[in-house]
Amino acid sequence: MAVELSSFEKKIHIQGHGIKITTALKQQIYDEGFYPIALTWIGDDVTGPFSFSGYGDDSPFELRKVDDQYHVFQNGKFYTEVTFYRRPEFWSHQFDFGAKGSSDSKSGINSTVFIDEGMAGVITPCGQSALDFDDDQGDVLKLTRGRFPFVSVACYNGLSSWPSWGCMYTKAKQPCKFCCIPGAFDESKILYTQEGWLEGLAETFVDVEKELGEDIRECSYTIDAGTLPGSDKGANVYIKVLDAIKNRLGHLPKTYYIRAVIEPPHGDEWLYALKEAGFTDIQMDVDIYDDEERRRLMPNAKGYRPIADYLKAFQKAKEIFPGEVATQLIAGIQSDENLLKGVEQFASLGVPTLVTPFLPFGQGRKLIRDEEEIDVPTPDRMLHIYERAAASLTRHNVDAPGFRGGVSSLPEFMGKRKKRAGALTNYQKGAAARVLEPALAL
Numbered sequence: 001m002a003v004e005l006s007s008f009e010k011k012i013h014i015q016g017h018g019i020k021i022t023t024a025l026k027q028q029i030y031d032e033g034f035y036p037i038a039l040t041w042i043g044d045d046v047t048g049p050f051s052f053s054g055y056g057d058d059s060p061f062e063l064r065k066v067d068d069q070y071h072v073f074q075n076g077k078f079y080t081e082v083t084f085y086r087r088p089e090f091w092s093h094q095f096d097f098g099a100k101g102s103s104d105s106k107s108g109i110n111s112t113v114f115i116d117e118g119m120a121g122v123i124t125p126c127g128q129s130a131l132d133f134d135d136d137q138g139d140v141l142k143l144t145r146g147r148f149p150f151v152s153v154a155c156y157n158g159l160s161s162w163p164s165w166g167c168m169y170t171k172a173k174q175p176c177k178f179c180c181i182p183g184a185f186d187e188s189k190i191l192y193t194q195e196g197w198l199e200g201l202a203e204t205f206v207d208v209e210k211e212l213g214e215d216i217r218e219c220s221y222t223i224d225a226g227t228l229p230g231s232d233k234g235a236n237v238y239i240k241v242l243d244a245i246k247n248r249l250g251h252l253p254k255t256y257y258i259r260a261v262i263e264p265p266h267g268d269e270w271l272y273a274l275k276e277a278g279f280t281d282i283q284m285d286v287d288i289y290d291d292e293e294r295r296r297l298m299p300n301a302k303g304y305r306p307i308a309d310y311l312k313a314f315q316k317a318k319e320i321f322p323g324e325v326a327t328q329l330i331a332g333i334q335s336d337e338n339l340l341k342g343v344e345q346f347a348s349l350g351v352p353t354l355v356t357p358f359l360p361f362g363q364g365r366k367l368i369r370d371e372e373e374i375d376v377p378t379p380d381r382m383l384h385i386y387e388r389a390a391a392s393l394t395r396h397n398v399d400a401p402g403f404r405g406g407v408s409s410l411p412e413f414m415g416k417r418k419k420r421a422g423a424l425t426n427y428q429k430g431a432a433a434r435v436l437e438p439a440l441a442l
């Protein structure tokens, strides 16, 4: 008799393969009013990634619509039912960014507040698969209708803004080898410098509040970007974003946390300034733990920053921020033992690690092509890492990261799931209608 897999087992299997989905089906999902990108639900659980980026084109998993329901098939056999995020109204908020003009769909910017589907740092170059990308025309992002070039996969009720999805390392042609941002650096991705962008962001938040109502308290708000120039690593821009929202609303977003994801700024004063501006939580992603592996996989200033810099920043941030200080390590491209050493060391400082699988997006595709031993980690390997990571967190009495994303936040092991926000979910479809129960600790 076939053994019924748990939603966790299902998603961890899918995670390693991606899911094939046709361009027509993607469009249909969009037209039906769903968030047209990667997130799916298996029962009450979140999974990703779908093959909106081309990843998964060789996967045994495939999305089909059967009798008005979306199903995933594995090698032609029914595997699981899935649902999608409902697309909130605020996502379509349009505004004029002034003379430089970004309100046309080609520019790729309409709304400035997104549903963060983040698999913690794994950014899916949505709409940039071979099917969606026309090099000659530069006509990218058809799938998202120009709205959102990059999205990460599988967060819970997460709101996010990206003041820039360019990165100074990409600009210097020294991107991290696992970086999910594809292609060459493009100045137009530096959004915060565009006239009217900050005001537009603040204006969108008026709609966000209206639409989410009290459910906003079940949501997180993250500000994230590629590393920005300057010793503050972008902190001053993050502060401007919160200031703009505060000025428009008269208060900060009433989310359960406001998180900055940032490379550690040089100088503690920037950590104080972020806290002062209203950030309650901070995430500083180490990504690769061993100093030698760091230099190999991140041939840029970040890779040459020693772990000691991060440890110092974690300790200071723990003194400053009322919420969580967290980090991320990427599994599959560094030695598991090194990664787990990192998890243990950070946990000893009270810092939880999001363990995120390497996925072959952006630069990662090249890495997989160039280095034979690199591949997407298998479900068994990930499971083993998660188990040992969870044991480290437990030993040091550290909660799983507050970020409720995919498998990376280990909710199956330690987490407590959040009630899904009504404006973002899809209550009409099958299993998605259930109210969530806290996950059981294993």
Ligand code: SF4
Residues within 6 Å of the ligand: 166, 167, 168, 169, 170, 174, 175, 176, 178, 179, 180, 181, 225, 226, 227, 302
């Ligand atoms: S820091 Fe590295 S991974 Fe992050 S955006 Fe820049 S190049 Fe990409």
